[in-house]
Amino acid sequence: MPGNSPLDRNFFLQPTVSVARDRLGKRVVLRSENNQRLSGFITEAEAYVGTEDLACHAHVGKTQRNAVMWGPAGYAYVYFTYGMHWMLNFVTEKEGFPSAVLIRGIWPDEGLDEMLHRRPVASLSNLSNGPAKLCQALGINGRWNGVDLCGKGAKLFVEEGVNIRMDSINIGPRVGLNNVPEPWKSKPWRFWVDPSEFEQG
DNA sequence: GCGACGATGGGCT
DNA sequence: GCCCATCGTCGCA
Numbered sequence: 023m024p025g026n027s028p029l030d031r032n033f034f035l036q037p038t039v040s041v042a043r044d045r046l047g048k049r050v051v052l053r054s055e056n057n058q059r060l061s062g063f064i065t066e067a068e069a070y071v072g073t074e075d076l077a078c079h080a081h082v083g084k085t086q087r088n089a090v091m092w093g094p095a096g097y098a099y100v101y102f103t104y105g106m107h108w109m110l111n112f113v114t115e116k117e118g119f120p121s122a123v124l125i126r127g128i129w130p131d132e133g134l135d136e137m138l139h140r141r142p143v144a145s146l147s148n149l150s151n152g153p154a155k156l157c158q159a160l161g162i163n164g165r166w167n168g169v170d171l172c173g174k175g176a177k178l179f180v181e182e183g184v185n186i187r188m189d190s191i192n193i194g195p196r197v198g199l200n201n202v203p204e205p206w207k208s209k210p211w212r213f214w215v216d217p218s219e220f221e222q223g
Numbered sequence: 224g225c226g227a228c229g230a231t232g233g234g235c236t
Numbered sequence: 237g238c239c240c241a242t243c244g245t246c247g248c249a
Contacts, residue, residue: 068241085235101233101241102232103233104230105232105242106230106231106243109241124241152242154242199241200239225249226247228244228245229244229246230245234239235239236237
């Protein structure tokens, strides 16, 4: 099976908006404690770009929570929100420029049993179609913050996946930025794949 | 199928 | 003390 080596750091070094768009269809892989591959194809992602972007956690300056975003590309930024949810981001661009791609959905593929055990749902389409849902299904929590996605023996990484046609990619404003001022609130930095690409698998 | 809303706790001013 | 880069459930159709 082709594409079984992790994407290298160059895939995360590019402009954040490009990373968010061009990584749709790539495979996110987590090696579980049972040494099982849990994986799925990225269906939705958003870009958060630097301290100027008032929607980006980095806009308040470097803190203990968001420090990973200032580091090198290709690391995981995992944070906790709403009192109960974990979110997975990939750090992008060069060291010192705080930016990341929020992974908002994956289409589940490998390790379905283990993922469904963590997150019992009736339909696969509801297993990991949300930023907190995919973290729950994969078992991602704060201990994954700051892990290298590109290092040797990485337990969390990204592989080549399925090809996504340009005309099945949707573009729109980012989700959940209720009190963020313009123009940041409306930046078209959310990208998602037509559900029809996966649902009849 | 869809809109409203409560849960729940860390981070920041 | 307020604000969330959310989700599940409930009521209603």
